[in-house]
Amino acid sequence: MRTSRSRASRAPEARDGTAAGPGRAPEVLVLLCSVAAALTTVAQPVVLGRTLDLLLRDGDAAPWLALSAALLVGELLLDSLTALFTGRCNATWTAHVRARALTGLLDAVPDRARPFSPGDVGTRLTLNATDAGGAPAARAALAASLVTPLGALVALALVDPWVAACVCAGLPALALVLRTFARDTGASVAAYQRTQSRIASALLEALDGTATIGAAGTGKRERARILAPLAELAVQGRHMWALHGRALARSGVLVPLLTLVATGVAGLRLAAGDLSVGELLAAGRYAQLTAGVGGAASLLGAIVRGRAARDRTRELERLPALAHGTERLPPAGTGELELRAVRVVRDGREVLRADHLRVPGGSTVAVVGRGGAGKSVLAAVAGRLIDPDEGQVLLDGVRLDRLTREALRTEVAFAFERPVLGEGTIADAVASGARRASPDEVERAACAAGADGFVRRLPHAYDTPLTGAPLSGGEHQRLGLARAFAQAGRLLVLDDATSSLDTATEHEVNLALRRSVRPGTRLVIAHRPSVAARADLVIWLEAGGVRALGTHHELWHTADYRAVFGPADGAATAEATATAEATATAEGAAPVDGTATAEGMTTAEGTAPADGTAPVDGAAPTAGVGPARLPEPRPRPEEARQ
Numbered sequence: 001m002r003t004s005r006s007r008a009s010r011a012p013e014a015r016d017g018t019a020a021g022p023g024r025a026p027e028v029l030v031l032l033c034s035v036a037a038a039l040t041t042v043a044q045p046v047v048l049g050r051t052l053d054l055l056l057r058d059g060d061a062a063p064w065l066a067l068s069a070a071l072l073v074g075e076l077l078l079d080s081l082t083a084l085f086t087g088r089c090n091a092t093w094t095a096h097v098r099a100r101a102l103t104g105l106l107d108a109v110p111d112r113a114r115p116f117s118p119g120d121v122g123t124r125l126t127l128n129a130t131d132a133g134g135a136p137a138a139r140a141a142l143a144a145s146l147v148t149p150l151g152a153l154v155a156l157a158l159v160d161p162w163v164a165a166c167v168c169a170g171l172p173a174l175a176l177v178l179r180t181f182a183r184d185t186g187a188s189v190a191a192y193q194r195t196q197s198r199i200a201s202a203l204l205e206a207l208d209g210t211a212t213i214g215a216a217g218t219g220k221r222e223r224a225r226i227l228a229p230l231a232e233l234a235v236q237g238r239h240m241w242a243l244h245g246r247a248l249a250r251s252g253v254l255v256p257l258l259t260l261v262a263t264g265v266a267g268l269r270l271a272a273g274d275l276s277v278g279e280l281l282a283a284g285r286y287a288q289l290t291a292g293v294g295g296a297a298s299l300l301g302a303i304v305r306g307r308a309a310r311d312r313t314r315e316l317e318r319l320p321a322l323a324h325g326t327e328r329l330p331p332a333g334t335g336e337l338e339l340r341a342v343r344v345v346r347d348g349r350e351v352l353r354a355d356h357l358r359v360p361g362g363s364t365v366a367v368v369g370r371g372g373a374g375k376s377v378l379a380a381v382a383g384r385l386i387d388p389d390e391g392q393v394l395l396d397g398v399r400l401d402r403l404t405r406e407a408l409r410t411e412v413a414f415a416f417e418r419p420v421l422g423e424g425t426i427a428d429a430v431a432s433g434a435r436r437a438s439p440d441e442v443e444r445a446a447c448a449a450g451a452d453g454f455v456r457r458l459p460h461a462y463d464t465p466l467t468g469a470p471l472s473g474g475e476h477q478r479l480g481l482a483r484a485f486a487q488a489g490r491l492l493v494l495d496d497a498t499s500s501l502d503t504a505t506e507h508e509v510n511l512a513l514r515r516s517v518r519p520g521t522r523l524v525i526a527h528r529p530s531v532a533a534r535a536d537l538v539i540w541l542e543a544g545g546v547r548a549l550g551t552h553h554e555l556w557h558t559a560d561y562r563a564v565f566g567p568a569d570g571a572a573t574a575e576a577t578a579t580a581e582a583t584a585t586a587e588g589a590a591p592v593d594g595t596a597t598a599e600g601m602t603t604a605e606g607t608a609p610a611d612g613t614a615p616v617d618g619a620a621p622t623a624g625v626g627p628a629r630l631p632e633p634r635p636r637p638e639e640a641r642q
């Protein structure tokens with residue numbers, strides 16, 4: 001049994017259908033049209049010169065006149081085609097670059113994408129993708145732009161080698177101008193793009209927190225914070241334009257100077273009788289076209305900008321992704337979850353360690369702990385949003401990293417505190433997931449999540465577009481829950497997914513979850529004692545380690561445990577106990593008391609402490625100590641009846 005590929009090693013090419021990209025075709029079309037346009041430009045002076053000579057000598061100039069006109073029209077047409085193909089090439093490449101970056105981001109291990117703020121991602125996917133998408137056409141145009149000066153130089157050498165030699169003498173100076181520009185502008189463009197991104201990030205952050213800013217009256221301070229990098233951006237922008245301007249000014253002096261000298265030499269050759277009037281005209285124009293090599297500066301600028309921008313979009317593309325295996329889950333599994341010697345390390349700090357943890361299939365487990373204790377990390381590892389740095393996670397005996405993507409995502413569902421619902425209708429939002437839920441399933445899940453009532457009051461009920469449905473935080477969260485319920489498989493992870501619900505609604509949702517949603521293991525991150533009280537078992541985390549396992553009732557005897565839920569007052573205790581008992585009784589299960597689940601308590605040392613809790617020393621379980629077993633779940637009324 002092997003995973004199809006090693007973890008996080010997939011090349012971006014393998015992740016999306018756009019791997020091959022638009023190919024070279026759009027670029028080649030731009031190149032062909034601009035080369036053809038350049039050739040007509042190069043042909044024109046000699047043809048016009050010849051026409052002029054024939055007209056001056058009363059010769060038959062008609063065919064040459066026609067050719068001149070054809071070249072002019074041809075150049076116009078080819079320029080139009082070049083513009084058309086350039087637009088298409090830019091659009092195709094921009095879409096490709098953006099799609100790859102987006103795919104990389106969406107496939108990435110979520111916490112690896114965390115350093116990229118929304119504003120930064122926005123800049124990379126818009127401005128940077130556009131700049132990067134413009135580079136292929138700019139490269140083609142640059143190649144073609146060399147045809148004109150080179151062709152002009154050859155033509156000039158054929159018209160008069162002396163004038164050509166004179167132009168050649170000035171070319172190294174022009175080449176130096178271009179080289180300096182390309183070298184200096186690269187660093188300046190990259191710095192400009194980084195600053196742009198910082199401003200966008202700060203702006204989005206502020207938009208996200210408008211209510212807080214409004215309430216605190218800190219609008220002015222926020223404005224100043226967002227715009228703080230503006231001065232830096234202005235300096236960088238001015239520097240960039242100064243480089244551009246300097247390159248243009250230098251070439252702007254050099255080009256007319258070269259043209260002037262070349263025309264002067266050609267005039268002398270005319271006076272000596274070595275050139276005709278038409279040839280003088282052609283030589284002057286060719287000198288001008290050859291010196292026009294300086295025009296490549298702006299294309300060079302676009303290429304440099306595109307390259308810097310591509311580096312930034314590639315950082316998203318190359319974020320490590322989860323690789324999936326080829327195995328499936330045994331058909332009759334109940335969702336038994338096991339963590340073996342799991343370690344998660346972030347920024348050199350161990351943020352989760354669980355030596356051996358087994359959650360029986362079908363049980364509801366609350367994960368509690370203070371802020372930063374590692375609850376979300378445990379949830380992410382348990383549902384394989386991330387892989388642990390060490391150890392293994394198994395569902396019904398199969399390692400999660402060996403499961404196919406489909407098996408993983410159809411059997412493991414998540415609901416979060418702030419679900420992203422998309423832009424379709426309410427029904428679309430609830431139905432979307434690894435598999436599309438049917439309309440019946442959508443309604444059942446919405447009922448279980450306590451969302452059916454408010455959805456039916458919307459103008460088009462389930463067909464109401466989300467953009468036209470003003471939802472409260474709690475309603476938003478209930479739709480996220482409904483989606484998770486509709487997708488629920490063997491494992492359902494609720495990461496703070498009921499934090500915006502009032503206690504009564506939360507209680508109803510919990511009852512409905514037990515009765516109306518496909519049975520399986522539930523991992524619930526709990527901040528309220530009532531939620532922990534209703535769970536079959538509680539995993540108490542502290543500083544990334546499992547401090548203890550037990551029922552809420554048992555753990556409640558420990559002051560530190562009570563402190564997790566805030567000040568330990570009598571009211572809280574009463575609420576927790578009453579809720580636990582009410583829940584248990586309502587479901588026909590044995591009341592949760594100390595004696596009923598005492599066998600579920602396990603300590604790393606194998607001894608139960610006096611306070612009745614079950615501490616699990618994070619560093620602990622030695623080889624001789626068995627896994628921390630959770631008690632088998634209490635039978636549910638419907639299961640008991642069967």
Ligand SMILES: Nc1ncnc2c1ncn2[C@@H]1O[C@H](COP(=O)(O)OP(=O)(O)OP(=O)(O)O)[C@@H](O)[C@H]1O
Pocket residue numbers: 111112114346347351369370371372373374375376377378
């Ligand atoms: N990608 C990451 N990079 C760096 N540190 C991380 C990362 N993910 C988690 N952490 C750290 O791990 C610790 C546990 O985080 P986690 O989100 O699991 O806490 P939590 O118990 O869910 O807290 P809360 O209740 O406040 O949400 C925190 O200190 C957090 O800063």
